[in-house]
Amino acid sequence: MKRSGFITIIGKPNVGKSTLLNTILGEKIAIVSSKPQTTRTRIMGILTKDETQFVFLDTPGVHKAKTRLGDIMVKNAVGSITGSNCVIFMTEAGRTPDKTELMLIEKFKKQRVPTLLVINKVDSVDKEKVGQTIIGYSPLMNFEDVIPISALKADGIDIVLKAAERFMTEERWFFPDDMITDQPERQIAAEIIREKILRTLDKEIPHGTAVVIEEFKESNSMIKIRAEIFCEKASHKGIIIGKNGASLKRIGTYAREDMEQFFGVQVFVDLWVKVKENWRDSVAAARNFGFNDDN
Numbered sequence: 358m359k360r361s362g363f364i365t366i367i368g369k370p371n372v373g374k375s376t377l378l379n380t381i382l383g384e385k386i387a388i389v390s391s392k393p394q395t396t397r398t399r400i401m402g403i404l405t406k407d408e409t410q411f412v413f414l415d416t417p418g419v420h421k422a423k424t425r426l427g428d429i430m431v432k433n434a435v436g437s438i439t440g441s442n443c444v445i446f447m448t449e450a451g452r453t454p455d456k457t458e459l460m461l462i463e464k465f466k467k468q469r470v471p472t473l474l475v476i477n478k479v480d481s482v483d484k485e486k487v488g489q490t491i492i493g494y495s496p497l498m499n500f501e502d503v504i505p506i507s508a509l510k511a512d513g514i515d516i517v518l519k520a521a522e523r524f525m526t527e528e529r530w531f532f533p534d535d536m537i538t539d540q541p542e543r544q545i546a547a548e549i550i551r552e553k554i555l556r557t558l559d560k561e562i563p564h565g566t567a568v569v570i571e572e573f574k575e576s577n578s579m580i581k582i583r584a585e586i587f588c589e590k591a592s593h594k595g596i597i598i599g600k601n602g603a604s605l606k607r608i609g610t611y612a613r614e615d616m617e618q619f620f621g622v623q624v625f626v627d628l629w630v631k632v633k634e635n636w637r638d639s640v641a642a643a644r645n646f647g648f649n650d651d652n
């Protein structure tokens with residue numbers, strides 16, 4: 358009998374949710390950076406193993422939103438709890454629970470969703486700290502399991518899968534067994550470019566950028582991509598482009614390398630930078646860039 362179910366990965370920004378998703382799938386479908394609020398939309402990752410299909414939902418980090426975009430991100434993350442067979446509540450070793458996390462835990466309780474506490478980044482602190490984190494979080498609710506892991510080093514992943522498997526139900530698979538994500542290729546291309554912006558530039562600039570794929574043309578086993586990078590200020594545009602275009606060139610080169618690996622063909626990337634003042638605070642502009650809060 359086939360089994361399947363939805364597992365939402367949720368927690369504060371930067372704890373390693375997207376890293377976990379990529380490690381579980383063995384394929385990079387969600388972008389990762391050392392900056393908080395990297396993930397902006399819900400990202401579906403599908404793992405079909407033997408008779409079980411796990412449908413993971415990686416979500417934007419839950420934070421105290423300061424922009425309309427932030428509001429939409431948090432709403433989408435919290436909304437993903439509903440209808441999930443279980444939730445992976447992720448935090449990182451060495452941390453103590455804060456208000457945002459307590460709010461999330463209240464939601465898990467209210468929705469009576471089975472919750473696995475996953476404590477990530479155990480590779481970065483000593484064992485004693487991991488123990489303290491377990492003691493700090495465990496009493497907050499009746500967690501189904503408490504699992505220390507390192508998403509980066511792929512340590513503890515099997516235990517997470519085994520724990521989640523208990524909440525999969527007997528039903529037909531929702532997706533073909535060779536499908537790993539529902540993201541269209543254009544979206545993956547846009548996200549790869551955004552990851553390179555996050556990794557190349559400092560401070561607030563990357564957070565105010567959005568990437569729109571204007572052209573995605575496949576021909577003769579190569580893909581030609583033209584993308585527009587929107588930023589919030591004219592001064593940011595200059596920084597993104599850099600001296601003699603050096604910064605934009607670097608972003609394009611890194612993006613091309615990743616895309617060639619992902620798509621398995623030669624890729625040509627053409628990047629343009631535009632300004633759309635304070636778009637993160639405009640619902641209309643955010644919608645135009647593909648963010649909406651109606652799911």
Ligand SMILES: Nc1nc2c(ncn2[C@@H]2O[C@H](COP(=O)(O)OP(=O)(O)OP(=O)(O)O)[C@@H](O)[C@H]2O)c(=O)[nH]1
Binds near residue numbers: 374480506508
């Ligand atoms: N040392 C260590 N670092 C990790 C681990 N997992 C993730 N990281 C790092 O933590 C940072 C954040 O990782 P992400 O996967 O982008 O975190 P996220 O929770 O998806 O963040 P948001 O999308 O902003 O909510 C990156 O620099 C990762 O390399 C881990 O197990 N150990």
Ligand SMILES: [Mg+2]
Binds near residue numbers: 374387416417418
């Ligand atoms: Mg993420």
